[in-house]
Amino acid sequence: MDLSVIVPCYNEQECLPLLFDRATSVFGGAGLDYELVLVDDGSKDGTWGLISEFAASGSAPHVRAVSFSRNFGKESALLAGLEHAGGDVVGIMDADLQQDPETLLAMYRELLARPDADCVAAYQSERHEGRLQAALKRRFYRVFRATTEGCADMIPEASDFRVFTKDVASALVSMPEYHRFSKGLFAWVGFNTVPFAYEPAPRAAGTSKWSLRKLMGYAIDGIFAFSTVPLKLATVVGTLSSLAAVVYIFFVLWDTYGLHNTPNGYPTIVCLILLLGGLMLLTLGIIGEYLARIYLEGKGRPTYIARRTLSADGGAVERGGFERSK
Ligand code: UDP
Ligand code: MG
Numbered sequence: 001m002d003l004s005v006i007v008p009c010y011n012e013q014e015c016l017p018l019l020f021d022r023a024t025s026v027f028g029g030a031g032l033d034y035e036l037v038l039v040d041d042g043s044k045d046g047t048w049g050l051i052s053e054f055a056a057s058g059s060a061p062h063v064r065a066v067s068f069s070r071n072f073g074k075e076s077a078l079l080a081g082l083e084h085a086g087g088d089v090v091g092i093m094d095a096d097l098q099q100d101p102e103t104l105l106a107m108y109r110e111l112l113a114r115p116d117a118d119c120v121a122a123y124q125s126e127r128h129e130g131r132l133q134a135a136l137k138r139r140f141y142r143v144f145r146a147t148t149e150g151c152a153d154m155i156p157e158a159s160d161f162r163v164f165t166k167d168v169a170s171a172l173v174s175m176p177e178y179h180r181f182s183k184g185l186f187a188w189v190g191f192n193t194v195p196f197a198y199e200p201a202p203r204a205a206g207t208s209k210w211s212l213r214k215l216m217g218y219a220i221d222g223i224f225a226f227s228t229v230p231l232k233l234a235t236v237v238g239t240l241s242s243l244a245a246v247v248y249i250f251f252v253l254w255d256t257y258g259l260h261n262t263p264n265g266y267p268t269i270v271c272l273i274l275l276l277g278g279l280m281l282l283t284l285g286i287i288g289e290y291l292a293r294i295y296l297e298g299k300g301r302p303t304y305i306a307r308r309t310l311s312a313d314g315g316a317v318e319r320g321g322f323e324r325s326k
Contacts, residue, residue: 006081058315
């Protein structure tokens, strides 16, 4: 099989019919032997029904589909997709056609045209989002690249809209972590990545599934999953404030016994207690973030649980039940 296209879907019943039309005409038209790997991330609408119908219709030569037992998030959906993809080349695309099949096909051709490349990563030549959000994202990636291990070569604008070889897919699947942050994982596994400019289309239908809160949580997960710098930050800040305290003690001694000033520094003391107390709580909080993650990773829970699976070749559907991430 030439190409597997992974599509995470969460409440995408409006988009899926359009997606199926476009994908079958583009990939079918290119004469590829391809499969669509559709992951229903615990949708509450008719997403799974549409996926089953599409698989049985035989419009695409191969369909693999997984339906999660609840909403596990896009990252888990991508892992499920990677685990089920069987093509020589694997692509990832959103269900809302913001990332269109035509671009994915162009990326696929780019990958084949460059024998030394392992991955083609699309980045947005122009961003269609609010200024604040764009600025926050830029700042985040700068901090992320500067503070994480193994991710210095990350292409900051690159999303998870990518096409890569099955070796890259295997490398990604072999990363066993529970807290997954694709952009970091892609950077961490390395390989030769070629950037590819594209312009995202507006969402075909429905609304974005990402709220600002979800995005913030995603960003925090990204930092804590790949960086230990916050832990070291506590050491640096603690050392600096201890040094400052030592200097201040000498100053107070000199002030009291040398200049015979009566110490009248209650406000200073209160300020210092507040400052140091605050710093200690902050560093405890940072340690807590890591501890919580170690706890969750230590439990070894699966990244996703599927309630149904489905595999269709030429419209002949085979159904399966419970499955968990490997
Ligand atoms: N998605 C998902 N699980 C989630 C949220 C989103 O599988 O919990 C999917 C969604 O169906 C879509 C893709 O991830 O295919 C990107 O989501 P969306 O378009 O809402 O995000 P945006 O384009 O606004 O970043
Ligand atoms: Mg979208």
